[in-house]
Amino acid sequence: MNLSEEAERLQGLLKSRRHERRRHDTWLTVQIARNKDRPRTREYIEQLIEGFEELKGDRLRADDRAVIGGLGWFDGRAVVVVGHQKGRTLDEQTEHSFGMARPEGYRKAQRLFALAERHRLAVLTFVDTPGAYPGVDAEEGGQARAIAETMLAMARLSVPVVATLIGEGGSGGALALAVADRVLMQENATYSVISPEGCAAILWRDAEFAPQAAEALRPTASQLLPLGVIDRVIEEPRGGAHVNPEAAARRVHDAIAEALTELEQLMPRERRLARRERFRQLGVWGGEGLLP
Amino acid sequence: MNLSEEAERLQGLLKSRRHERRRHDTWLTVQIARNKDRPRTREYIEQLIEGFEELKGDRLRADDRAVIGGLGWFDGRAVVVVGHQKGRTLDEQTEHSFGMARPEGYRKAQRLFALAERHRLAVLTFVDTPGAYPGVDAEEGGQARAIAETMLAMARLSVPVVATLIGEGGSGGALALAVADRVLMQENATYSVISPEGCAAILWRDAEFAPQAAEALRPTASQLLPLGVIDRVIEEPRGGAHVNPEAAARRVHDAIAEALTELEQLMPRERRLARRERFRQLGVWGGEGLLP
């Protein structure tokens, strides 16, 4: 509420200065995406998945609470659900490492994907992380390969895969759960190669330039849609999903249901090849007209 | 009367002599199998594999030195080799945990099997372990499932798989590397569900009864051949493989080469199903004639 009032006030003031406005809007979205009252994966599971059975553990060495997953029914179909879990209270956030997954979390995702593939269940993922956990144990436990192998596991699935970005989509840690047939993104979610603060610290040599970096990175849904990075923007209630979580969940539901219905028309092999082709086309380059 | 009493006495004596002889022979084999001068996996690799390239690590969290593996040429074919490594000197034995693998060792084996399958290379394993490492970290790092998944990974291979027991074949820790198309076994190797000492401690309530337990368990090659547990006994030089490692290696070479040549006649899917059938048939039970 406060945020949107503030937004309205600023909208009027900054009408003529488009640059600053874009910077402001982008930064505002970054703030909403990080709002601690924003519904998390757990809330969307509660709203969208019936008969959810959580399945814990990577079957190797740990149960990373930053990634939750399990089985349940979405719109009458049995599905596998996997998502980053941030938590809201400080206790929850600590338990879930603020949604920053360790290798164990990504490996949990992998083994759930394998379960989905074996029993031909569609996969739904929810992406909401500042990034992979940057710790010594995580690094030495194979963070890099865990992310890579999770992406490869998603790429290889022949079942329908729908990813929904619901908050922060931070770097490889987010992408690891988003190699999907359809990538949906809530209006106020972000998706970026690096955090605005991290980018500012490197390129501006000062993290204070985070709003500038955010603007430059174009991490919002409306900016990413034309680039093909995402396939659909899911509108949120005025002020953001936390203002009316039920309404937000209904819109997420409808977008996922539509995507699944489309994907179920395809043959398993077609789905896999189409997913590969989707990612193959991502990127912008020139020189095609030149002699090879 | 006197005569028949005498005959009975003699028969009894003969029986107990036979018993003692078998006990003695079995225990002797146990000793030879454990002889620290016995050639290890590393020595067989040096003798049998050309251009060996060791590949380390489980790609998850560790490189378990109790299992070594890599690529090389056997008899002109590129193969993947995996085996327990015990070491000989105390330093080596400590480095290699006396050949007792941790989950990381079994997972190293799994990823090498996957490499073999992808590139259609035959797999050779060498089994030489008192058993899986019985430690807290190993247990809590998933020893049980690591063994199970390694067996399943071997069962699923479509390439030729030949296992050779060259020393101690201790329990599940050994079997994890021996779910093969052909299981070869050196004359003085052992293969057992439990160590004689462990068995004696449980059933006789005294580890001193290890020779009795060894006899009862029938862990030697000649005893296991008729049960179908192994497919071939590889003779050793008089006194054991350590007396003439080169001659021992030549015989191992010939046995593996013959097995591979046979297996290469089969189609990949045939090989896999035949392997499954081989293990399906293992076991002895009655009552088949009864009404089901």
Added chain:
Amino acid sequence: MTVTVEIARRGTAPAPRRWVCPKCASEHDPAVVKENLSVCPACGYHQRIGARERIVQLADEGTFVEYWSHLRTLDPLDFVDLEPYPERVREAQGASGLTEALVAGPAAIGGTPCVLAVMDFGFMGGSMGSVVGEKLWRAAAVAADEGRPLVAVASSGGARMQEGALSLMQMAKTTCAVDVLNDARVPFVAVMADPCTGGVVASFVSLADICVAEPGALLYFSGPRVIAQTTREQLPDDFGGAERNLALGHVDAVVPRAELKDKVANYLRLLKGGGQPDGLERRRSSRSRSSRTRRLARATSARVAAAFKNPGREPVGGSGTAPGSPEEPAP
């Protein structure tokens, strides 16, 4: 129950046996404990239960049919320790009323036809020899063949020493059985009951699509004694416990016995890709798509019906007793 109370009041008959919880030491009427699925009403301690009691708890009433009870344990090694193997087997059979440490056959759980295989720790420590391995194989083969999920309840000290390397081979054999299930994409759910150790947890059980454990169940490959002897390491207090294994990522969930049947039923429906339990319409329509499934369902009903006419194959109930386990409530 009422009767017991009255007798106690009269004070003339001998006092009824009381069940004392080995965890919290509270005392309870054995019938109440049994009614409570052999879980302590005071502290939730899960008592070990036999295969038949487990089947009664899990299978829909009257649906379980024991198969393969004709398979006989032999003594391929002439194994003699302080007692010959065949005698040990006979004793176990007498004490448990079972022919071997695993009881298996078709059943339905929450309406989903499946194959149910239950181990009994009371039968030689639930150890796995040739017959246990063969039964598990057959259970998996039928499951794969008929597209019914396999549900295994494990409670075992590991491989059976008395069959030597043949017991060891059952680890590989049952692993191959899981391969058969996986190939057929047939769901496999494993329940780990106390204790679940050694060769059983290191083979088919750990390979299930979903592995759940009962609260407090001990799960490990090498036990505390072996670890202490070999590596002299300090063991954590809750070493091997189900809850610790949950935190370590080795089990999918720890499920109290009171919720077990519903959970397993839910897992089976989900893994079969079926509709929600209350969405019968949807389920029916998805079924009608697969004529194979329909045929199987019909064949199954016929088989179950036939079994009822065969006295040697009656649905079972009752409970086996695990020697060395805390006093069993009287049936």
Added chain:
Amino acid sequence: MTVTVEIARRGTAPAPRRWVCPKCASEHDPAVVKENLSVCPACGYHQRIGARERIVQLADEGTFVEYWSHLRTLDPLDFVDLEPYPERVREAQGASGLTEALVAGPAAIGGTPCVLAVMDFGFMGGSMGSVVGEKLWRAAAVAADEGRPLVAVASSGGARMQEGALSLMQMAKTTCAVDVLNDARVPFVAVMADPCTGGVVASFVSLADICVAEPGALLYFSGPRVIAQTTREQLPDDFGGAERNLALGHVDAVVPRAELKDKVANYLRLLKGGGQPDGLERRRSSRSRSSRTRRLARATSARVAAAFKNPGREPVGGSGTAPGSPEEPAP
């Protein structure tokens, strides 16, 4: 080399530039260091080298042909930090003589035809943007198509910030490229050179059949600065080092540059299932079994021959210089 010495003796020309090892501080003739594959002759310190020097070291002489150098980096985000993105690219191109941070094309290594893709840390920190991703995709696609192994030498700080989420997507894209290789069962060998971090090590590089690292190379996803800022953890001294990563199971081997070509050649032969290097007879006979392979070999030779006639596609040599890296020996 001899010339240098003579000049030095005469004492009239300016003293030759000396190369000072950043690790052991010993001084060497730059030409000697270069001859030694840019490895310090005293302590074995592996200096960073550019893509062209790497190609000269790895590819059989005259076999490498650069492909896809016509692809142009664009500025899809109009990215401006302290400097516009296109200017940064132009500067990098000028300094390195490369068009982008990855140079790729067909080559042969130890006689085995392959596709070679080499990153250059000197080009904007070897960062991966759209063009790097597209080149890697094409390299993998050609490799899969022609049944030639892919050899990638990675040296990169990660994804390129200036292309925003599009750079992030290159992680997924190059991962899908590995999927293409795997599907075709075509070998993929990755060499991790210093430094190999961020989005590159967390995508295609780590997915290779065989991943080797150069001695002393730093390999990690999140670097020490990020870890220190976010979690304030104490870092081990050798955090991220190749040798530590070997012990941690993340690389198959640490290979000194002097052995690198032979090792890679061996890996390729082995993964292709071919015969031993000295068993030419055997290799030839196995080749004659596959007419497809023969056809490919012929097509490849034709392509390489054609390339030699095309001035835009000449086999390359020379070295790129990594700014910020220790002084480069003169060519």
